[in-house]
Amino acid sequence: MAIPPQIVVRDLAELLHATPTEIIRHLIKHHIFASINQVVDYEQAALVARDLGFEPTPQVISPTSASLQRGALPTSAVLEAARDDKDTVPIPPVVTIMGHVDHGKTTLLDMIRKTRVAAEEAGGITQHIGAYQVEVKGKKITFLDTPGHEAFTAMRARGAQVTHIAVIVVAADDGVMPQTREAIDHARAANVPIIIAINKIDKPTANPELVKQQLAEIGVIVEDYGGDTVCVPISARTGAGIDELLEMILLVAEMQDLRANPNRPAVGVVIEAKLEKNTGPMATILVQEGTLKMGDHIVVGPLAGKVRAMFNDRGKRIQKAPPSTPVSILGLPEVPQPGDRLEVVPDERTAKQRAAEIAEQRRAESSLPGHVSLDTLYMQMQEGKTKELNIVLKCDVQGTVEAIKNALLKLGEEKIKLHLIHEGVGNITETDVHLAAASGAIIIGFNVKADNAALRQAQKEGVEIRYYDVIYQLIEDIEAALKGLLEPTYHEVVEGHAEVLQLFRSGKNTVIAGCRVTDGKITRASQVRVLRNGAKVHESRVASLRRGKDDVREVAAGYECGMIIEGFSNVQIGDIIEAFRQEKD
Numbered sequence: 001m002a003i004p005p006q007i008v009v010r011d012l013a014e015l016l017h018a019t020p021t022e023i024i025r026h027l028i029k030h031h032i033f034a035s036i037n038q039v040v041d042y043e044q045a046a047l048v049a050r051d052l053g054f055e056p057t058p059q060v061i062s063p064t065s066a067s068l069q070r071g072a073l074p075t076s077a078v079l080e081a082a083r084d085d086k087d088t089v090p091i092p093p094v095v096t097i098m099g100h101v102d103h104g105k106t107t108l109l110d111m112i113r114k115t116r117v118a119a120e121e122a123g124g125i126t127q128h129i130g131a132y133q134v135e136v137k138g139k140k141i142t143f144l145d146t147p148g149h150e151a152f153t154a155m156r157a158r159g160a161q162v163t164h165i166a167v168i169v170v171a172a173d174d175g176v177m178p179q180t181r182e183a184i185d186h187a188r189a190a191n192v193p194i195i196i197a198i199n200k201i202d203k204p205t206a207n208p209e210l211v212k213q214q215l216a217e218i219g220v221i222v223e224d225y226g227g228d229t230v231c232v233p234i235s236a237r238t239g240a241g242i243d244e245l246l247e248m249i250l251l252v253a254e255m256q257d258l259r260a261n262p263n264r265p266a267v268g269v270v271i272e273a274k275l276e277k278n279t280g281p282m283a284t285i286l287v288q289e290g291t292l293k294m295g296d297h298i299v300v301g302p303l304a305g306k307v308r309a310m311f312n313d314r315g316k317r318i319q320k321a322p323p324s325t326p327v328s329i330l331g332l333p334e335v336p337q338p339g340d341r342l343e344v345v346p347d348e349r350t351a352k353q354r355a356a357e358i359a360e361q362r363r364a365e366s367s368l369p370g371h372v373s374l375d376t377l378y379m380q381m382q383e384g385k386t387k388e389l390n391i392v393l394k395c396d397v398q399g400t401v402e403a404i405k406n407a408l409l410k411l412g413e414e415k416i417k418l419h420l421i422h423e424g425v426g427n428i429t430e431t432d433v434h435l436a437a438a439s440g441a442i443i444i445g446f447n448v449k450a451d452n453a454a455l456r457q458a459q460k461e462g463v464e465i466r467y468y469d470v471i472y473q474l475i476e477d478i479e480a481a482l483k484g485l486l487e488p489t490y491h492e493v494v495e496g497h498a499e500v501l502q503l504f505r506s507g508k509n510t511v512i513a514g515c516r517v518t519d520g521k522i523t524r525a526s527q528v529r530v531l532r533n534g535a536k537v538h539e540s541r542v543a544s545l546r547r548g549k550d551d552v553r554e555v556a557a558g559y560e561c562g563m564i565i566e567g568f569s570n571v572q573i574g575d576i577i578e579a580f581r582q583e584k585d
């Protein structure tokens, strides 16, 4: 397995056919703390590759043509280089439309859909499946049909980045508004190139020049102003400028040199899913790699199934779907979640096994430490694992945003860069949490609250929210975190012990230890150390805990269980397994 010198965690996951959270878990095991968007080097990636049964070799990278404006995807370029170029073909770009409320996102999506349907398919009834494809000068473009940065970032927070280009719609009569800025920050945080569509130019009050100036003020310099951001004036109502916009999308896509291999088992992402009355669970999949075919055995998130029927965005039955095609499929036992990954596997048995593994991982993830926190920042910095602190800042008034921003920027140290990925006025929302989760950021609230949905999401995703009402306290805390003064201390709590009575082999490298719990308890979330003749021979986590055929959360004293210890197959009869957890003082 050839691995590039540097690779983003998400891309490494794709390369190793694993989920990003799986990769993050393995990295943490090796004391490497990297979020989904962070880069790891070859040595770090190789550790994970070996864990997953690959034999890593360093990849020699030749320069690729994929460098465009700000936001060209360096990550994809690296991944691309890791693929065998002769097997890849250019693929249609996947585009998301974002922008402020009422600036015309839906009207634009409708106008494009109505007027640009491929000629032979015109007249077909449009099915709303969450995405559609149009053809422009013989080339296809895929549009995601749920406009807005909320959906975009929610998917990213779940580990799925499907968008290649973001079109930011700004109404020419209204200008840059709070959600325009938000949308731009979300696209930037995802490293997705931006195209500006200045909409509603048919209105007499339209002032496109003012919009360009306002954009320049927030660092988006359009081409007329000497920058490199493509900007197209349009009217989503009359259709003016739409041809040019589509051409610009194709141009930006071409410069990104988007490619995929259609001749491998498909990999894709769920973009929408629902329970249909007559047919059962129906999921819209955006195919990203390979070609999805009728009859393929699939794993979608924790579900195993088979493609029993497949429809395109016109509701027409199709047999296969190449990369960047949105399709709705039947053949899953339940409704999957948007952001879930689809993977084609060789047979039903593999599908069930893989689905069970993913279900198990998801249970384990709930016990994972959060993404980033000020408390653990210093430790991660010391280990060279963190080089920047990403912050989402929400304040009660714009004046405070500016004051805090200036104070924070002064704090930037050599060792670590402070990076304000989004700043805004108002309470902390679920979208802020998604953005923080997707970018490995902490959220700072100044004189604002988090709404309930945001709090729930933050807890689920392990995102830290810190509240302040005095600026110097905020700055002091961040400064202390940078200097390691906020580092918390932990103490260990032993939960129980088990003795290994029997060994079972499962697969090539997996050994199941048949144990009896002698005191306390062993839980699925436990950390464990293996003791042999009183000496520690291994320390990691419980990878699987079963009683009989059932996965269980915990096993109490006196009971027997089967346990797989993460990354350890050299367990022996007579070994004592000590389960423990770390608690903050």
Ligand SMILES: Nc1nc2c(ncn2[C@@H]2O[C@H](COP(=O)(O)OP(=O)(O)OP(=O)(O)O)[C@@H](O)[C@H]2O)c(=O)[nH]1
Residues within 6 Å of the ligand: 099, 100, 101, 102, 103, 104, 105, 106, 107, 108, 147, 199, 200, 201, 202, 203, 234, 235, 236, 237, 238
């Ligand atoms: N004159 C004019 N009106 C437009 C144009 N585009 C959209 N509108 C109108 O602006 C209003 C808002 O458009 P939408 O497409 O619903 O805007 P949106 O951005 O999808 O809004 P949300 O979904 O609420 O975020 C509607 O009344 C549209 O008819 C345009 O190019 N010219």
